[in-house]
Amino acid sequence: MAAKLILSVDGVVINEHPINKERMTIGRKAHNDIILDNLAVSGEHAAIVTILNDSFLEDLDSTNGLEVNGVVVKKHFMQPNDVISIGKYQIKYINDQANQTNPADFEKTMVLRAPVKQVATTATEAVEKTGKFGIPSTAETAQVAVPANAATAPTTPSAPASSAASAQATASALQTATVQILTGPNAGKELELVKNLTTLGKPGVQVAVLTRRPHGYFITHVEGAVFPSVNGQVLTDKPHQMNDHDVIELAGVKMEFYFKG
């Protein structure tokens, strides 16, 4: 195992401990793997459990607790160069292996041999344990309602998408684009395209989506009898790349697409 812990006090390195056991303990008492002889440290203060190349830090209900990178934690999944602080001690976690290994190696599925065993999981349990993900609230999707008849003006696209905080972590260097409604009662409203996929229209009736891809934004017709048009050109069923100041017309509503400068 290439991972190790470097123990220091006030920036002065005291010693190094290679992570060579599945479970290493840190504490004041002599039986610990890493002994910190200081009254601020509990007898058994913390443990580091390592499974293959992943290490987990766990607070063993210590009196004074511990911090990782300045944040108090009870349990932590160690990342290379994390610094654990216990009293006046700092322990830095170094794991070269993560950097040395080719990321592609991790994509190959491999089997971890285990005895064939029957896991009695009930269906409900299985569902409970896996995460549930809801559709983002409609406030975040641009709901351009399709008028039931031509006379009714389209209902509103809701308020601009939520704060930039919801911007995807995967956001590329791509400029943020915005769609502004030009006609109808909501003329002037803006919608920032912060998500990878923004729906225009109403599922089941008339839908087009604006997708953000690494090389630009695309509009695609999804369903509905009438295809939307861009700059007066009716779309085919293929995605159409958007350019700055293109005008989209969907279900009688015009909107302008532009990049935020």
Next chain:
Amino acid sequence: MKVEDALEIVSQTNPGMVRSHNEDSVACEAACGLVVLADGMGGYNAGEVASGIAVSVTAMEIAHRLKNTSPVERDETTGEELGVLLLRDNIQKANASIFHAAQSQPQYTGMGTTIVAGLFYDNRVAVGHVGDSRMYRLRDEVLESITRDHSLLQEQIDSGIISIEDARHSKNKNLVTRAVGIDAEVMAEIHVYDVQVGDIYLLCSDGLNDMIEDEDICATLYAMQGNLPLAAEQLIQMANDNGGRDNVSVILVKIKSEFAAPRGWFAKVIDWFNK
């Protein structure tokens, strides 16, 4: 209504942006409401061989058996429904074929595959899986994973040593604890769920859910539920846009109407005439 007419099934598979060949296999037997997806592993082309065997054995055997029998019939000895029994037996059969091929051909040594299969009948779906290929369900606006991976990471999450948030950064994503064809026996996990009209079921290999967040899968399926082929294309495109480091395969099944199995002698006669 016949299951064939009640379901809309779309499948698509793609090698991704990095791999030169595709080790995933998919099969859809619309006539009996069966979908199967497998993600093979092993050197050279062994992964393709393993997933190919798994999918063809499972799909063909089940389709063949269901030509003359109904999945709601109960087995005389165990009292289990035939649908569930067929899934379990045929995943086991696929396991034996792969295991024997791997034993007899040196170039296939150690090959194996994950599998996820769904058999739709009588307003229900029987789901069998081994490994980390998943089935998701979009119902109303909520996407849920209805299979639980047989992987080290899932075990770490279950035992509480790692949070779902941290799991995204784990290096152990690719370690499965159960696979088809590795040992002489395999235990497939099988559950039966009720389906509702409007549900969309997504079967995918880990090339999809490792590359895109569940939130994005949910948003895509919801927005494109009216156009399944486009939804499948979009999901694969998103995985490839995010790096496409693995083969990516999806099967989408949409429930268009109810498909209760015919019961009683009258329904059976009608059914017999329709055959």
